[in-house]
Amino acid sequence: MRVVAQGTFDILHPGHLHYFREGKAMGEELHVIIARRSNVTHKDQPVLPDRQRRDMVGALDMVDQAHLGHTEDIFVPIERIDPDIILLGHDQHHDESDIEAALADRGIDCSVERASEREPQYNGELFSTGQIIDRICTERC
Numbered sequence: 848m849r850v851v852a853q854g855t856f857d858i859l860h861p862g863h864l865h866y867f868r869e870g871k872a873m874g875e876e877l878h879v880i881i882a883r884r885s886n887v888t889h890k891d892q893p894v895l896p897d898r899q900r901r902d903m904v905g906a907l908d909m910v911d912q913a914h915l916g917h918t919e920d921i922f923v924p925i926e927r928i929d930p931d932i933i934l935l936g937h938d939q940h941h942d943e944s945d946i947e948a949a950l951a952d953r954g955i956d957c958s959v960e961r962a963s964e965r966e967p968q969y970n971g972e973l974f975s976t977g978q979i980i981d982r983i984c985t986e987r988c
């Protein structure tokens with residue numbers, strides 16, 4: 848089984864590791880698609896360059912391959928990777944049925960599932976790139 852996860856992954860945190868571990872446990876191969884900066888329009892754009900985010904994610908043990916996303920069509924990398932499962936993040940804004948419909952239109956046989964959220968394991972654990980950046984600004988700027 849080949850599983851795909853996707854997201855921005857600007858500053859890595861334990862929530863990302865939880866998502867990757869869950870994806871890897873669902874199959875043999877975990878592929879991660881890194882969102883292009885130009886496509887991150889619903890929140891602040893990433894601080895780190897596209898290739899740096901790909902290289903950091905690709906260096907993690909549970910990730911078999913990290914791919915730069917396509918700039919115009921998010922289904923181009925999916926067609927190339929040909930996964931069995933697309934694992935959406937617990938809070939990702941994409942709608943399962945919209946993605947399933949787009950996959951069916953293109954003749955891609957792949958299921959869409961939703962990942963769980965990591966529960967905090969100690970006080971002060973930060974689960975969001977935005978929160979880490981806010982903390983840096985408060986404590987260091």
Ligand SMILES: Cc1cc2nc3c(=O)[nH]c(=O)nc-3n(C[C@H](O)[C@H](O)[C@H](O)COP(=O)(O)O)c2cc1C
Binds near residue numbers: 856883916936
């Ligand atoms: C199946 C799937 C494939 C995606 N492929 C790409 C892609 O090729 N290029 C890209 O820039 N974003 C891609 N995205 C979008 C990003 O992963 C992401 O959802 C969004 O741009 C960043 O927001 P998020 O990190 O809050 O999810 C894809 C999303 C999904 C669900």
Ligand SMILES: Nc1ncnc2c1ncn2[C@@H]1O[C@H](COP(=O)(O)OP(=O)(O)OP(=O)(O)O)[C@@H](O)[C@H]1O
Binds near residue numbers: 856865890937964978
């Ligand atoms: N606490 C968490 N538990 C499980 N998955 C998480 C957690 N935090 C983020 N993820 C998942 O990691 C993927 C990438 O997250 P992304 O880098 O886009 O945003 P983020 O880490 O939530 O930061 P922010 O939205 O503040 O920029 C998403 O699919 C998201 O659901």
